[in-house]
Amino acid sequence: GDSVTQMEGPVTLSEEAFLTINCTYTATGYPSLFWYVQYPGEGLQLLLKATKADDKGSNKGFEATYRKETTSFHLEKGSVQVSDSAVYFCALSNNDMRFGAGTRLTVKP
Amino acid sequence: DGGITQSPKYLFRKEGQNVTLSCEQNLNHDAMYWYRQDPGQGLRLIYYSQIVNDFQKGDIAEGYSVSREKKESFPLTVTSAQKNPTAFYLCASRSRDRGRDTYEQYFGPGTRLTVT
Numbered sequence: 465g466d467s468v469t470q471m472e473g474p475v476t477l478s479e480e481a482f483l484t485i486n487c488t489y490t491a492t493g494y495p496s497l498f499w500y501v502q503y504p505g506e507g508l509q510l511l512l513k514a515t516k517a518d519d520k521g522s523n524k525g526f527e528a529t530y531r532k533e534t535t536s537f538h539l540e541k542g543s544v545q546v547s548d549s550a551v552y553f554c555a556l557s558n559n560d561m562r563f564g565a566g567t568r569l570t571v572k573p
Numbered sequence: 574d575g576g577i578t579q580s581p582k583y584l585f586r587k588e589g590q591n592v593t594l595s596c597e598q599n600l601n602h603d604a605m606y607w608y609r610q611d612p613g614q615g616l617r618l619i620y621y622s623q624i625v626n627d628f629q630k631g632d633i634a635e636g637y638s639v640s641r642e643k644k645e646s647f648p649l650t651v652t653s654a655q656k657n658p659t660a661f662y663l664c665a666s667r668s669r670d671r672g673r674d675t676y677e678q679y680f681g682p683g684t685r686l687t688v689t
Contacts, residue, residue, distance in 0.1 A: 509680070557677060561676075563615060565614075565615040566614075
């Protein structure tokens, strides 16, 4: 069945550092891909999405490109802030939705 | 504003009591979902419903029950048979019409249930 594998955390960075959180997937057909963010004590919020190969999703300085050849959708941000500290989930949507295990990011001042 | 509401935000119960968590959406979505999240863990699917009056078990349905009498509402009951009910519960919904949006799930703010 479909599945998502994302980089294990936790990830700790200093403010203004470059962020990459790896995500790879296994799926039949052409799934849509997503990154969600969860702040402490809250639900998941959609951060960005991409629906077809080579699409780049972007929001709030975060970016991810749908790479069908490598079945990947890595999350990147050029300069993280303390307020980016959260748990990030990679997900795919085909007939069903599948989530990765989540990666906790802590950004220190 | 359209969205998903879950109430209450925090819920406390004594062991042996059933408790019902509320989930309401005004997004006109057909499908609704319940997930459980334990500290430091990912999401585990409890139940889902693709349409009114129909629902299916997810990966961890034992000790839980649901109903879907209205499109907008998908309450979850945590029964006394659930061995470890203390957790953060998330409700989600999505459109079944893949042509209408990119088919993502929208989440509520969650309910933190503590059973002692």
